[in-house]
Every structure is written in structure tokens, then in C-alpha cells.
Amino acid sequence: MAHVSRKEILQNFRTRSLLEATRKIIAAEGFDAVTMERVGSEAGITKGGIYLYFRNKNQMILAALEEIATEMLREIESQVDSKAQSWTRLCQVVRAQMESMERHKDLLRTLLLVRWLLSDQRERKKWRRLLQYRERHLNRLKAILDDGVRQKTFYPMDTARGAFYINEMMISTALRRMVDLSQLPLTKETEGLIQFLALLLRDKKHFQKSEEKT
Amino acid sequence: MAHVSRKEILQNFRTRSLLEATRKIIAAEGFDAVTMERVGSEAGITKGGIYLYFRNKNQMILAALEEIATEMLREIESQVDSKAQSWTRLCQVVRAQMESMERHKDLLRTLLLVRWLLSDQRERKKWRRLLQYRERHLNRLKAILDDGVRQKTFYPMDTARGAFYINEMMISTALRRMVDLSQLPLTKETEGLIQFLALLLRDKKHFQKSEEKT
Amino acid sequence: MAHVSRKEILQNFRTRSLLEATRKIIAAEGFDAVTMERVGSEAGITKGGIYLYFRNKNQMILAALEEIATEMLREIESQVDSKAQSWTRLCQVVRAQMESMERHKDLLRTLLLVRWLLSDQRERKKWRRLLQYRERHLNRLKAILDDGVRQKTFYPMDTARGAFYINEMMISTALRRMVDLSQLPLTKETEGLIQFLALLLRDKKHFQKSEEKT
Amino acid sequence: MAHVSRKEILQNFRTRSLLEATRKIIAAEGFDAVTMERVGSEAGITKGGIYLYFRNKNQMILAALEEIATEMLREIESQVDSKAQSWTRLCQVVRAQMESMERHKDLLRTLLLVRWLLSDQRERKKWRRLLQYRERHLNRLKAILDDGVRQKTFYPMDTARGAFYINEMMISTALRRMVDLSQLPLTKETEGLIQFLALLLRDKKHFQKSEEKT
DNA sequence: AATGAATGAGTCTTCATTCAT
DNA sequence: TATGAATGAAGACTCATTCAT
Numbered sequence: 001m002a003h004v005s006r007k008e009i010l011q012n013f014r015t016r017s018l019l020e021a022t023r024k025i026i027a028a029e030g031f032d033a034v035t036m037e038r039v040g041s042e043a044g045i046t047k048g049g050i051y052l053y054f055r056n057k058n059q060m061i062l063a064a065l066e067e068i069a070t071e072m073l074r075e076i077e078s079q080v081d082s083k084a085q086s087w088t089r090l091c092q093v094v095r096a097q098m099e100s101m102e103r104h105k106d107l108l109r110t111l112l113l114v115r116w117l118l119s120d121q122r123e124r125k126k127w128r129r130l131l132q133y134r135e136r137h138l139n140r141l142k143a144i145l146d147d148g149v150r151q152k153t154f155y156p157m158d159t160a161r162g163a164f165y166i167n168e169m170m171i172s173t174a175l176r177r178m179v180d181l182s183q184l185p186l187t188k189e190t191e192g193l194i195q196f197l198a199l200l201l202r203d204k205k206h207f208q209k210s211e212e213k214t
Numbered sequence: 215m216a217h218v219s220r221k222e223i224l225q226n227f228r229t230r231s232l233l234e235a236t237r238k239i240i241a242a243e244g245f246d247a248v249t250m251e252r253v254g255s256e257a258g259i260t261k262g263g264i265y266l267y268f269r270n271k272n273q274m275i276l277a278a279l280e281e282i283a284t285e286m287l288r289e290i291e292s293q294v295d296s297k298a299q300s301w302t303r304l305c306q307v308v309r310a311q312m313e314s315m316e317r318h319k320d321l322l323r324t325l326l327l328v329r330w331l332l333s334d335q336r337e338r339k340k341w342r343r344l345l346q347y348r349e350r351h352l353n354r355l356k357a358i359l360d361d362g363v364r365q366k367t368f369y370p371m372d373t374a375r376g377a378f379y380i381n382e383m384m385i386s387t388a389l390r391r392m393v394d395l396s397q398l399p400l401t402k403e404t405e406g407l408i409q410f411l412a413l414l415l416r417d418k419k420h421f422q423k424s425e426e427k428t
Numbered sequence: 429m430a431h432v433s434r435k436e437i438l439q440n441f442r443t444r445s446l447l448e449a450t451r452k453i454i455a456a457e458g459f460d461a462v463t464m465e466r467v468g469s470e471a472g473i474t475k476g477g478i479y480l481y482f483r484n485k486n487q488m489i490l491a492a493l494e495e496i497a498t499e500m501l502r503e504i505e506s507q508v509d510s511k512a513q514s515w516t517r518l519c520q521v522v523r524a525q526m527e528s529m530e531r532h533k534d535l536l537r538t539l540l541l542v543r544w545l546l547s548d549q550r551e552r553k554k555w556r557r558l559l560q561y562r563e564r565h566l567n568r569l570k571a572i573l574d575d576g577v578r579q580k581t582f583y584p585m586d587t588a589r590g591a592f593y594i595n596e597m598m599i600s601t602a603l604r605r606m607v608d609l610s611q612l613p614l615t616k617e618t619e620g621l622i623q624f625l626a627l628l629l630r631d632k633k634h635f636q637k638s639e640e641k642t
Numbered sequence: 643m644a645h646v647s648r649k650e651i652l653q654n655f656r657t658r659s660l661l662e663a664t665r666k667i668i669a670a671e672g673f674d675a676v677t678m679e680r681v682g683s684e685a686g687i688t689k690g691g692i693y694l695y696f697r698n699k700n701q702m703i704l705a706a707l708e709e710i711a712t713e714m715l716r717e718i719e720s721q722v723d724s725k726a727q728s729w730t731r732l733c734q735v736v737r738a739q740m741e742s743m744e745r746h747k748d749l750l751r752t753l754l755l756v757r758w759l760l761s762d763q764r765e766r767k768k769w770r771r772l773l774q775y776r777e778r779h780l781n782r783l784k785a786i787l788d789d790g791v792r793q794k795t796f797y798p799m800d801t802a803r804g805a806f807y808i809n810e811m812m813i814s815t816a817l818r819r820m821v822d823l824s825q826l827p828l829t830k831e832t833e834g835l836i837q838f839l840a841l842l843l844r845d846k847k848h849f850q851k852s853e854e855k856t
Numbered sequence: 857a858a859t860g861a862a863t864g865a866g867t868c869t870t871c872a873t874t875c876a877t
Numbered sequence: 878t879a880t881g882a883a884t885g886a887a888g889a890c891t892c893a894t895t896c897a898t
Contacts, residue, residue: 007878036871036873037872048873048882049879052879057873112326112330116327116330157413158409161406161410164386165410169379179345193375195372196371196376199413200413224861225861251887251888259861259862261864261889262862262891266860271889438857463892464894465892465893473858474860475893475894476859476896477857477860479895480857480858537758544754546821585841586838593814600810620803624799627842648877677866687882687883687884688883691883693870694882
């Protein structure tokens with residue numbers, strides 16, 4: 001095992017603290033609330049010190065956003081049984097992602113922000129890297145749909161588009177919960193969405209079956 | 215006969231210039247780029263002069279956003295034949311909205327921003343009025359779905375939720391086009407979405423019949 | 429009788445309205461609250477129009493202050509019986525001035541302001557004219573004291589200084605009432621002051637005599 | 643042993659510079675002349691830097707005023723022999739205060755300003771703390787008077803009122819000197835005031851005896 | 857004579873970034 | 878490494894004064 005120097009450990013710890021603080025602030029109050037002073041203070045380091053770990057504010061925020069994305073994908077992945085049927089797997093993804101977004105509002109708010117950032121022509125390059133995470137996620141969804149279509153569980157469809165829409169439906173559902181101070185419990189909402197997705201199923205019997213598992 | 219005084223004309227012209235400048239800047243570079251100095255300069259008026267037309271920056275931005283929302287709804291409404299069948303009407307809405315968003319990128323970016331703003335608990339009240347426009351739009355979509363369900367053109371469903379998802383799908387489609395510098399022409403994309411909606415919504419028994427109309 | 433043209437009448441009316449508005453604002457909220465916009469609006473004239481009657485803001489304020497001073501002196505003068513004994517006259521002045529200041533808080537606040545203004549080396553010239561009113565008032569007080577000293581009603585003293593101090597005592601008493609939200613009724617306070625001044629009297633019998641009159 | 647770190651020294655120095663600059667400006671040109679830019683420049687620091695030492699402009703001004711008040715009280719206190727007779731002590735206070743005000747014109751101008759500020763209902767709370775200094779001073783004066791009355795050096799009187807008037811007389815005397823570019827030397831003026839006070843306060847029977855001491 | 861739209865200088869305050877220690 | 882004092886650019890908002898109408 002590689003020897004990890006005291007220096008590296010500290011470096012790592014600092015970086016982590018800073019990113020965590022940044023995420024927390026973004027989630028709670030948005031980009032405008034992210035000031036070096038505050039991030040530093042919440043991370044137990046001083047304003048000036050931050051510059052030892054990040055070139056500038058923008059880089060720090062970008063790193064924080066990447067971290068959020070990574071975490072989200074990991075959380076979802078861990079809930080999916082890769083051996084299960086496609087519909088079951090789809091449901092698992094939906095439930096995992098909905099829970100993930102519900103648990104970490106910052107994930108959700110950040111998703112919104114990233115969209116906004118990406119929609120700015122001039123800033124696009126700066127944030128482009130973040131799209132990779134999304135792409136990876138969409139590909140997993142698409143694989144599930146492809147599987148289902150191949151096995152005639154789902155109607156034939158443009159699966160790339162399907163994956164995209166399903167993802168958007170999840171995000172917007174979660175978002176609405178946040179904005180509306182949602183009345184429904186999360187599970188009700190999630191099942192409402194799943195019911196909609198069930199319309200993609202050729203044979204509604206699949207729907208019942210997977211339902212028993214939850 | 216409405217007599218429009220010179221004063222009113224000027225007042226109107228200024229207000230319009232300011233709102234337009236504001237919209238343009240928001241669309242191009244986001245909220246943070248909206249400074250009184252710049253809005254003024256793009257509208258051909260000085261910083262101080264703006265305050266003759268708007269109480270403060272926030273009010274001005276709010277007005278600009280409301281204008282965008284109004285315009286969007288009007289554009290969509292004008293394309294819908296209220297006497298047509300529900301599926302036809304739904305398609306008309308989708309096409310109109312997709313075109314509207316494509317034409318005015320600022321509409322789209324602004325929608326994203328508003329979402330972000332609304333997701334901030336503390337700022338919610340300030341922007342709440344903007345939700346009314348969305349509500350109105352969703353209600354129109356829902357009415358179409360209700361109609362379709364009643365006439366058995368559509369599967370039975372939670373139409374409120376359906377309206378919500380459809381709207382979100384349109385927005386995210388348009389957004390993706392913007393972010394990805396979309397390869398497909400708009401119509402292709404729109405038809406792809408319509409096809410997906412058909413898959414989700416339409417009672418297969420009635421499929422053939424209504425298809426002829428589109 | 430001199431013919432007064434319509435023009436002059438209007439001119440006069442406008443000027444009066446403006447000065448009144450200015451006084452009102454100074455009294456209520458201080459100098460900083462005096463904006464051309466507001467003075468104009470309270471006087472029923474527009475911002476720009478004011479410049480037809482006063483060269484600039486400073487001139488207008490100066491005129492307002494002069495008016496206040498004039499009014500104050502007139503009010504006091506009208507309450508003094510020039511044929512009465514010196515002690516009686518002193519009491520009349522004190523009572524009149526105390527009432528005047530109580531009635532028009534603006535008089536009082538303005539007095540404070542004038543002092544401040546005068547204490548500024550560089551601005552002194554601008555406000556110097558206001559001192560004339562004060563001088564006139566002090567001279568009247570001094571005349572009363574001189575009279576009393578000559579007739580051996582008062583102890584011998586530096587009457588100029590005496591007049592000065594008596595005036596200051598009145599002003600500070602009134603001021604304290606304003607600042608402390610004074611508990612005592614005005615007359616009690618005034619009589620308290622008079623009692624103090626009575627110590628200047630050689631023969632306390634005068635004190636009793638004049639007392640009966642109130 | 644109090645270790646004073648380099649940091650503390652600097653901190654202290656800056657704070658002092660800023661307060662001094664503020665005082666100087668207030669004294670020379672009044673509140674309106676106090677701008678952050680100017681205070682900074684006179685204290686050898688930049689606009690932005692001030693905010694490291696004071697939360698905002700108001701706090702800074704308040705601190706400056708408090709400093710002035712404290713200094714004034716200290717100067718006076720140091721000149722009073724607490725074991726002396728009441729009349730002697732009164733004279734000591736008068737002389738000390740007159741000198742103090744003469745030496746620091748800013749003390750005086752500021753007193754005027756504070757009065758003005760306090761006379762504004764709506765701003766009162768903000769400046770209320772400053773009244774404490776005055777209260778303390780008046781109480782000391784009152785104690786002297788009480789002493790004198792008890793020992794029959796002074797006439798019986800409302801000592802609270804007396805203390806108030808004496809203080810006001812001192813202030814107005816000093817003020818007049820400033821406004822009139824006073825012809826008399828300070829000591830003459832002070833003795834004039836003391837003589838007047840003797841006339842008002844002292845029981846003629848005891849006059850000769852205590853005179854020897856002054 | 858009067859308006860009130862427009863100007864633009866002036867004010868407070870915030871914050872990313874630098875740099876001496 | 879780390880600090881945090883200091884900078885300076887920027888931004889919102891106010892208001893006396895001007896001037897075309």
C-alpha cells in the first residue's frame with residue numbers, strides 16, 4: 001500500500017472540508033451565498049488559505065459540483081440489482097434517485113444550477129465536464145430500457161429519448177416537491193411516477209409483480 | 215377614442231426598452247449580469263433614469279419575467295384550435311410551445327432561473343407571482359387531458375400529474391437542444407416527443423382513428 | 429394702496445407654500461429629509477419649478493429659517509406689556525418664549541440646527557444673517573434686565589451676559605422637554621425656571637406680586 | 643503580564659486612527675462630511691478596510707462620539723478635588739469643563755450634534771446610549787449642589803434642575819465663544835460665568851467666607 | 857411660467873484576490 | 878503552510894440641478 005505522507009493527509013482533509021462547506025452553502029442558500037470568507041470559516045480554514053487548495057472560487061465550486069454528482073451516481077448505483085428484470089431495475093433506479101434527491105436537497109438544487117450554467121453559451125466550456133456524469137447516468141437508464149425492449153417487456157421506443165425523459169420526470173417531480181412544499185409523502189409521489197412509467201409496459205402483469213417487492 | 219399623450223408614448227417606449235434590455239441580458243448572461251448601469255446603457259438611458267420607471271432592480275426583473283411569461287402563453291394559445299380533438303390539441307400545444315421556446319431562448323433560460331429562484335425558501339415569496347403563469351398553462355394542458363380521458367382517447371390517468379410531466383418534457387427537450395447545440399432539427403425533435411407522448415397516453419384502440427388528423 | 433399684480437400674488441403664494449413645506453419637513457425629520465422633490469410635492473409645485481423661486485436648495489432653507497426666526501420673535505413680542513415692571517416683563521418673555529417653542533417644535537429644532545450651522549467655520553458666512561434675529565432678541569432681554577438693575581429690582585450684574593444665559597436656559601429647558609418626552613406639564617416647567625430666575629431679584633416681594641398675575 | 647501582540651497593536655492603532663479621523667471630520671465639517679472614503683483616506687486606510695474595524699458607518703460614528711464623551715468626562719474629573727468645599731468644587735468643574743471644551747472644539751460641536759440627533763424621535767434609540775454620559779455628568783454636578791445646599795452654602799433649590807442649567811450655561815458659553823470668534827480670553831469668560839452662578843446660587847451670608855478659597 | 861424626464865456625481869457596502877508576516 | 882489585513886473594483890440607490898417642451 002502506497003505510503004501516504006502526513007502532508008497528503010492534511011491536503012486531503014482540507015480539500016474535503018472545503019468542498020463540503022461549499023456544497024452545504026450552495027444547497028442552503030445558492031451560489032450567491034458562497035463567499036470565500038464563509039466557506040473558509042465553515043471549513044475551519046481562512047480565506048487566504050483556500051487558495052492553497054483551489055486556484056480560485058470557480059474551480060472550487062466546480063469541484064464541489066463534481067463531488068455532488070459523483071455521490072449521487074454512487075447512491076443510485078448501490079440500490080440497483082443488476083441481475084433483476086428490466087422493469088424492476090427501472091423501478092429501483094427511480095426509487096433510489098427520488099430518495100437521493102429528497103435526502104440531499106443540495107443534489108437537486110445543484111442539478112438546477114448546472115442546467116442553468118450549461119445554458120450559458122459563453123460559460124459552457126467551464127462547466128462542460130459536469131455533463132459527463134449526466135451522460136453516464138442516462139446511459140444506465142438507456143441500457144435498462146434497451147434490455148426491456150429487447151425482451152419485449154416494454155413497447156418499442158427510442159430508448160435514448162426515453163431515458164432522457166424518465167430522468168427529467170424524476171428531477172421535475174422532486175423539484176416540484178421542493179417548490180410546492182409538497183403535501184404528499186415521497187413514496188406516494190414516487191409510486192405516482194412509476195405508475196406513469198408503467199404505461200411503457202406491454203404487459204401490465206409485470207407492474208403487479210414488481211410492486212410486491214416494495 | 216383613446217388619446218395617447220406624447221408622455222405616455224415616451225413612458226411606454228422607455229419601459230419597453232428597459233424590459234427588453236433586461237430580458238436580453240438575462241437570456242444572454244444570467245441574473246448576475248443584470249446591473250443597472252448595463253441595462254440602462256443597453257436601453258439608452260442612464261442608471262439613475264431607470265428609477266423613474268421601476269422602483270428598484272428587483273421590480274424591474276420581476277416585470278421582465280412576467281412579460282416573458284405572458285408572451286409565451288399568448289404565443290401558445292394562438293396556435294391552439296379549441297374545437298379540435300384532444301390529441302390534436304395536445305399536439306398543437308406541444309408544437310407551439312416548442313417553437314416558442316426555440317424562438318426565444320430567453321424564455322427558456324428564464325424558466326430555468328425562475329425554478330432556481332423558487333427553490334430558495336427565503337426568496338420564494340418575492341417570485342411567487344410568477345407561478346401563476348405556469349399554473350394557468352398547466353391547467354390548460356390538464357383540460358385537454360381530461361377531455362381526452364373522458365372521450366377514451368387517452369388512458370385513464372392522473373391528469374394533473376400528466377400535464378405536469380408533459381410540460382416538463384417539453385422544457386427539458388428544449389433545454390437539451392440548447393445545451394447540446396442540438397443536431398436534430400426542431401421538428402424532428404418535436405415529433406419524437408409527440409411520439410413518446412402517444413406511447414404514454416393514447417389508448418391503443420383509438421390510435422388509428424385520430425392519427426389521420428395530425 | 430399699491431396695485432398687486434396677479435403675477436406678484438402668485439409669486440408670493442408659491443414662495444410661501446415652499447417655505448412652509450420646507451419648515452414642516454425640517455421640523456419633522458431634519459435637514460436630510462429636505463429634498464426638492466418632497467418640498468415641491470408638499471407645496472403643490474414640481475421639483476423643477478422651485479428653481480423659479482429660489483436659486484438653489486440652500487437659499488430656500490435659509491429663507492425658511494429666517495421665516496421661523498421672524499415668527500418666533502413676533503410671537504414673543506406680542507405677549508409683552510412694555511409698560512409693566514421689569515420682573516413682570518421678564519416673566520412674560522419667558523412664558524411667551526416657552527410656549528412658542530412648545531407649540532412649534534420646528535422653531536426649537538431649527539434653533540438647534542442653526543447653532544450647529546453657525547459652529548462650522550466654513551459655512552458661517554452663509555448662515556450669519558440668522559444671528560441677527562438672535563441678537564435682536566437678546567437685546568430686548570438685556571433692556572429688561574438693565575431696567576431692573578437701574579430700578580434696583582435686580583442685583584447688579586453683567587446684563588448682556590445675563591440676557592444670554594436666560595435665553596439659553598429657556599432653550600435648553602424646552603429642548604430637554606423634547607428629548608425626554610417630558611413628564612411635567614409645560615407651566616410647571618416654566619415656573620420652575622422662573623423661580624430660578626427669581627434668585628436674581630433683590631427684593632423677593634416682587635416675585636410674589638408678579639406671581640399673582642399668572 | 644499583559645502580552646500585547648503585534649496584531650493587537652496594529653488593530654488598536656487602526657481603530658484609533660479611524661476614530662480620530664472621524665472626530666476630526668465631524669468637528670470640522672459635520673456629519674454629512676463623514677464619508678467612508680474620506681475617513682479612510684485621512685486614517686491611511688482604504689474605504690473597504692474600514693469595515694474590518696467597524697460594522698458600518700453608523701457604528702463608527704457612534705464609537706467616535708462615545709470616545710469624545712468619555713474623554714471629556716475624564717478630563718473634567720481629573721481636575722476636581724473631591725475633598726474641597728462644594729462651591730470650590732463647582733468652580734473646579736466649571737473651569738475644567740470650559741477648558742476641555744475650548745481645547746477640543748470637536749467635543750463641543752459634537753455635543754450640539756448629539757442634541758440634534760436626540761431631538762429626532764425616530765433616531766433616538768440609535769443614539770440613546772450617548773445620553774448616559776451626560777446623565778453621569780449631571781449627577782456629579784447635582785451631588786455638589788446637594789452638598790452645598792446641605793451645608794447652607796447654597797440657597798435651597800431644585801438641585802437637579804440647577805445642575806442641568808449650570809451645564810447648559812457652560813455649553814452655551816463655550817458655543818458662543820466659538821460662534822462669535824470670541825473676543826474675551828477664556829478665563830475672563832469663565833469667571834464671568836462663575837460670578838453669575840454665585841449670584842444665583844450662593845447664600846449671601848456665607849459669601850465672604852468661602853470667597854477666600856477661590 | 858411650469859413641468860418632469862434625464863443626468864451623473866456621490867454614498868455605502870461587499871467580496872475575490874493578493875501579500876507581508 | 879497559513880494567516881488575515883488590505884485592496885479596489887463593482888454595484889444599488891439617491892438627489893440636486895438642468896433643459897427640452
